[in-house]
Amino acid sequence: MPDARAAALAAYLYQCAAAFSLSADVSDAHHVARAGMALLDAARLAETLRPTDHRLxxxxEAGCFETMPDKEAVFLExxxxxxxxxxxxxGGQVSGNDILSAVVAAARAT
Structure with missing residues (x-):
């Protein structure tokens, strides 16, 4: 059974990808398409994180998850x-792992 926190983080990143896609539809720049794919890659990576993963x-520890009924979680932005x-x-090319690292760094900074 996947970790509820991993599922919550993935859902958040999928939402970011969807919002980015809507705002990027007006552009035909290749870097915009790559950026959207990086967000999707980050969401897919998040789905596979183990409960012991240092990023989770x-x-x-930064308080980014709220436990919900039925052992589910919600990611708090x-x-x-x-x-x-x-x-x-x-800017330049970014990977899904880069995005996960940025999420952790930003959460730690708050």
Whole structure:
């Protein structure tokens, strides 16, 4: 059974990818498409994180998860996190792992 925190983080990143996709539809720039794919890659990576993964631990310690009934969790977006995720996407090539690292760094900074 997947970790509820991993599922919550993945759901958040999928939402970010969807929002990014909607705002990027007006552009035909290749870097915009790559950025959207990086967000999707980050979401897919998040789905596979093990309960002991240091990134989930760091996000838990930063208070980024709320436990819900039925052993589910919700990812709580700290202030400034969305900007920390989207800022690197506007520049060079970014990987899903880069995005996960940015999420953890931004959460620790709050």
């Amino acid at each position: 631990t760091a996000l838990s 700290p202030a400034g996190l969305r900007a920390a995720i989207l800022r690197p996407l506007s």
